[in-house]
Amino acid sequence: MSDHFDQAIMPTAVVTGANRGIGLEWVKQLLEQGWDVYAGYRSDKGGLSETEANLLQLDVTSDESVKEFASSIPQRVDLLVNNAGVADGRWQSVSEIEHEEALRVLDINAVGPMRVTQALLSKLGGENMSTIAMVSSLMGSVEDCISGRSYAYRASKSALNMFSMAMKNELRDANISILILHPGWVQTDMGGPNATVTPNDSIAGMLQRVEEQTLAMSGRFVQYDGRALPW
Numbered sequence: 380m381s382d383h384f385d386q387a388i389m390p391t392a393v394v395t396g397a398n399r400g401i402g403l404e405w406v407k408q409l410l411e412q413g414w415d416v417y418a419g420y421r422s423d424k425g426g427l428s429e430t431e432a433n434l435l436q437l438d439v440t441s442d443e444s445v446k447e448f449a450s451s452i453p454q455r456v457d458l459l460v461n462n463a464g465v466a467d468g469r470w471q472s473v474s475e476i477e478h479e480e481a482l483r484v485l486d487i488n489a490v491g492p493m494r495v496t497q498a499l500l501s502k503l504g505g506e507n508m509s510t511i512a513m514v515s516s517l518m519g520s521v522e523d524c525i526s527g528r529s530y531a532y533r534a535s536k537s538a539l540n541m542f543s544m545a546m547k548n549e550l551r552d553a554n555i556s557i558l559i560l561h562p563g564w565v566q567t568d569m570g571g572p573n574a575t576v577t578p579n580d581s582i583a584g585m586l587q588r589v590e591e592q593t594l595a596m597s598g599r600f601v602q603y604d605g606r607a608l609p610w
């Protein structure tokens with residue numbers, strides 16, 4: 380556990396999209412490291428039922444659900460992990476892009492983290508620094524967009540990166556640091572079985588990034604192993 384946190388008090392983390400995949404592994408490793416964890420699940424508790432986390436229903440596309448979620452967390456939050464997300468990968472050509480579905484992906488992946496951040500703002504920062512970890516993707520990198528496709532997913536993660544950078548200065552004044560993360564290509568339902576990184580290695584790396592995070596580092600875009608990524 381980082382020196383940022385008072386060792387006498389259990390630090391508090393909030394994780395969205397926590398019932399499976401990368402989110403569930405965040406919950407497990409945070410608990411192992413002694414954090415008090417509030418875990419959001421959309422409908423199915425999944426693997427969370429076997430953990431000691433505090434379980435709360437959360438749909439990041441619903442203002443009502445997000446407000447209810449935030450108001451159910453009774454204490455200050457040291458770490459918010461905006462992890463919930465969906466892929467698209469459905470459209471092979473520009474002419475096939477479905478607008479409603481594209482808006483749904485943008486809503487979950489880009490606006491969702493903003494809703495949750497807004498709702499928890501009064502519980503973040505203050506005397507001690509809080510970190511907001513945005514689980515983004517290398518696919519949101521404009522410079523790295525060589526193969527194209529995955530239109531809405533790419534756009535949603537670029538938008539998430541820009542939302543994060545645009546609020547960096549304002550949040551710095553409130554003692555909140557933003558960490559924009561690419562988890563690697565991870566073996567989950569989204570990443571598929573051919574992915575090259577295990578959830579265990581991905582989250583262990585991302586937790587190290589959280590531990591080394593300072594206010595001065597706010598707004599960095601790095602992958603799980605610490606490598607800086609192009610915008």
Ligand SMILES: NC(=O)c1ccc[n+]([C@@H]2O[C@H](COP(=O)([O-])OP(=O)(O)OC[C@H]3O[C@@H](n4cnc5c(N)ncnc54)[C@H](OP(=O)(O)O)[C@@H]3O)[C@@H](O)[C@H]2O)c1
Nearest residue numbers: 396400401421438439462463464516564565567568569570
């Ligand atoms: N896996 C990779 O290789 C990879 C690479 C780069 C970035 N990422 C990012 O990492 C994050 C987690 O991905 P993953 O691989 O763990 O995906 P996953 O296995 O498909 O899990 C996605 C999680 O997001 C939740 N979710 C979806 N829509 C939601 C909503 N409206 N409200 C609340 N929760 C919602 C899902 O809940 P339900 O179970 O209810 O659907 C699930 O818990 C995503 O942001 C993804 O873009 C993943």
